[in-house]
Amino acid sequence: MSQEVISNVICTVCGCSCDHLQVTIDNDKIVKVKNACAMSSGKMLGYRNERTTQPMMKKGTTLKPTTYERAIDVTAKTIIKSSSPLFYGWSLTSNEAIAIGVDLAEETGGFFDNTTSTCHGPTILGVHEIGESSCTLGEIRHRADLVIYWGSNPVHAHPLHMSRYTVMSKGRFRKSRSDRKLIVVDVRKTDTAKLADVFIQLEPNNDYELMVALRAAVRGDEIEQETVAGVSIDKIEELAEMLINCEFGALFFGLGLTMSAGKSKNIEAALSLVTELNSKTKFVIMPMRGHFNVNGANNVTTWLTGYPYAVDFTQGFPRYNPGETSAVDLLARGECDSALIVASDPISNFPYQAAKHLTSIPLITIDPHITPTTMCSNIILPSAHVGIETTGSTYRMDGVVLETRKLVDPPKGVKTDVEILSALLKRVKSLTR
Ligand code: SF4
Incomplete structure (x- = not known):
């Protein structure tokens, strides 16, 4: 197959969302990137490294391969059984995925927070x-x-x-x-x-x-x-x-x-x-927003709940009190009894008490990569990279919305965040309504 050069590609690393990258694809692989900074080149050329490509579920103390259907079913039942599930991450995924995440938190009466609570x-x-x-x-x-x-x-x-x-x-x-x-x-x-x-x-x-x-x-x-x-x-x-x-x-x-x-x-x-x-x-x-769609996490959560992060649905309506309802504070007080982490690695960067509590409750992670958080998880759902292996809209640091592109296919069988979260929401609804 001949090489294809794609221009005006949007970078999905930092909040600048540079949209002038030129990417060369050969045999469904990115082989060259022009106009990118070192951080962007590292992601664009290294997106296939350290991937999770197989859904995994813990049996005893060992993670064993499973199917998406089985992992989503167990995740849905775990979240429904929890009195205070936490839904955290969201700054490295698309606006569409974030919107489904908010629905999921509302449906299950949980806490919805994004990485803003530890940065801006x-x-x-x-x-x-x-x-x-x-x-x-x-x-x-x-x-x-x-x-x-x-x-x-x-x-x-x-x-x-x-x-x-x-x-x-x-x-x-x-x-x-x-x-x-x-x-x-x-x-x-x-x-x-x-x-x-x-x-x-x-x-x-x-x-x-x-x-x-x-x-x-x-x-x-x-x-x-x-x-x-x-x-x-x-x-x-x-x-x-x-x-x-x-x-x-x-x-x-x-x-x-x-x-x-x-x-x-x-x-x-x-x-x-x-x-x-x-x-x-x-x-x-x-x-200066860090992750490429942390601004999207704030905006989408605000459209849907009225609040930008640290949203508490446990009373049946959205409530917001950062410091009380934000992920680190909830976890440090030991208040959440399950957690779904999407496109984030809190085990690496949360304070010790919060990270320790995360490892003591059912922990489910949706992420393209192997991270310390996936390694501590009970269930891992591999996902496609937004802006490389799937499309999705994002907010640049100044609030301009951009539509990222799909450049290559994800690894065989790997689903997108939107597909995984939609299936999870559907399963939750089928079990609760
Ligand atoms: S990492 Fe940031 S500055 Fe570098 S190309 Fe991507 S968006 Fe631009």
């Missing part, structure tokens, strides 16, 4: 309080003449963010790096900071203080201290001047802001700073 949860709480001024990445590319990365290191975490959307992109009104100023605020001189026109190094866990001082300087208030967060007042005032004098500014922030002391209060301070700046110039703010 504080961002969402901050937005609830203050609101946000946002726009698309396209507008930033064409118009922004000043870009700030605060607590974020895109050179490593979102490698094409700067070249596609910000300081190094070619926009309509801003053509090159020399048309834009780059400011980096971080606790250490990261590789992104090395490219900055201005680098502000602050003391760890003092983001809130610096953000509030900067807002005061933007407002023209006098600050009666010599330094804030280890940064001199002169430097803060100089920075405030730069922000006020830009024509279109964009503040991007990462986990360095959401997960340092203050958490959602840091985000409220950042949103308030941007509100203040909008009385003097044009400014927008945007979180």
Whole structure:
């Protein structure tokens, strides 16, 4: 079979959702990828490695091969029997799969949470309080003449963010790096900071203080201290001047802001700073979302329940109280008695108590890969990669919806998340109605 080259492929790794990849397919395998960053090439060329391709179910202490039908039947019965099932993950799958997951949690009276609760949860709480001024990445590319990365290191975490959307992109009104100023605020001189026109190094866990001082300087208030967060007042005032004098500014922030002391209060301070700046110039703010569809997990859950994550259906209606109804808190308190994990690896990154409880309850995982979570699972349902082996819609970090493509077939017999979850929902309904 001859090689086929597919252009404008959407990457399904980080929240940038770059849609300019060129993929060469030979004999139903991806053999070459152009325009991708190292993270994307690694996934595109390595998607066949460390796969789960056979449904497995634990007998005693050993995982044994089974069929999808049998595994789905046992999963349905396990979830129905549970008083507080947890449905967690969702940021590496499609909007369509997430919507079925929400239906499943509602049908079985469980908890529905996504990985936001361990990354940008504080961002969402901050937005609830203050609101946000946002726009698309396209507008930033064409118009922004000043870009700030605060607590974020895109050179490593979102490698094409700067070249596609910000300081190094070619926009309509801003053509090159020399048309834009780059400011980096971080606790250490990261590789992104090395490219900055201005680098502000602050003391760890003092983001809130610096953000509030900067807002005061933007407002023209006098600050009666010599330094804030280890940064001199002169430097803060100089920075405030730069922000006020830009024509279109964009503040991007990462986990360095959401997960340092203050958490959602840091985000409220950042949103308030941007509100203040909008009385003097044009400014927008945007979180640097990590997984390619974590934004979709928030959006789809919000359309269907009114809440973006940590949704509790145990009372028969959706309830939302992050810190109480989020996965880590529920698991650390030992409150869930079964868990269905979709496209996520919580055993690798949850705190010890939460991960320990996950291993003590019936654990079912739907995932394309072998992970520490699949290895601890009672049931494993292998799935196809969204954006490589199946289609599906996703939300880019700025809220633009994109339709990913199917490039190759999944391994023989492997089903998609949508097929598995639809069959599971159907089985649950047949057993409960
Ligand atoms: S920056 Fe992110 S979305 Fe873009 S190619 Fe790299 S991993 Fe993919």
